[in-house]
Amino acid sequence: MTLTFEADPAVDQALTDGILALWADVTNAGGAVGFVPPVTRDDIRPALRRHLTGMAQGTHRLLVGRDEDGAIAATAVFAFNGHRLMTHWVWLYTVMVHPKHQGKGYGRDLMAAVEHTARTAPGFEAVEAIRLGVRGGTGVDSFYAKAGYKEVGRVPGGIRVAPGDDRDDITMLLPLT
Template identity: 40%
Template sequence: MGTTEFAQVTRPHELAFGLRRELVDCWVTVSNAGGAVVPHGVPLPPLSPRDVEPVLGRIVDALDPQQSRLLVATVQGVLAGWLLLRRDPHPLVAHCGVVNHLQTRTSFRRQGIGAALMRRVPDIARDSMGLERLGLTARSGLGLEDFYRGLGWVEVGRWPGALRVAPGDDRDEILMSLAL
């Protein structure tokens, strides 16, 4: 594996067309491989680029340096993983941020890309966005809570059976938090 490079995309015009296509491809591939990143408002996998493109479009259109940004990891110029960091818009919790859509391209799995992205998020959230706390949700049954715990996140609650992956396969939604 080559050197991993990280970049932030903070405004819609900063996202190159080629990177946009790579983000869609990553999302489709990860979801179809069983990843827990099925976008809201689309059917359960199998997904196609047509399912994901409008969701990514809404994310990109909302990019703003103080409100939301993409953090992307590349290896030798190829997208290896990405995530979305956004500020909660409600005034009572505007000091809090949310991490969504952490994805590692399947060909880069088990190389530490996801962990490296998650280790960079606290500094960006605190230093660039002025956030004081981060939250995320994870699907039970995949070991994700252990992954996040290993990075300093704390489980603060569960919603039992909230996620129906398939008939007869209900999973807990795990709420996790990180003080910055």
């Protein structure tokens, strides 16, 4: 079974609750998506609110993947660059696949859907590349490399997970042209 992907889904309570549940589950399973476990949905709510506000303002776009039951099983958030000299690339945030679905190839499917969306969806015509930040020490940079992303920058110790646990902040890029 594969995921069904949708760009720019209607924002309602079910979507919000589904993303909050996914984000908390991914974080609590050790995923590097902006938080350190343990977290609750309430801990994550302000970060999701910022994404949703960006969507309402047209600066962010959401891609969701739903499993065979219709539950939100994967997400990625595109953030358009507001700097007038950098509008030719977008940031990618909150890339997640639910832990119960990991190991099924859904991460590859999500990254293929991300690339497809950036290449074909209305509003992405000027986008020539996707950038994303990766927390070092997780091994996820090799996953993104397999999806075609190249490391283009690294700040040693740029992410402090906990006192005495600093990780590299890795920037990766996928050219679309």
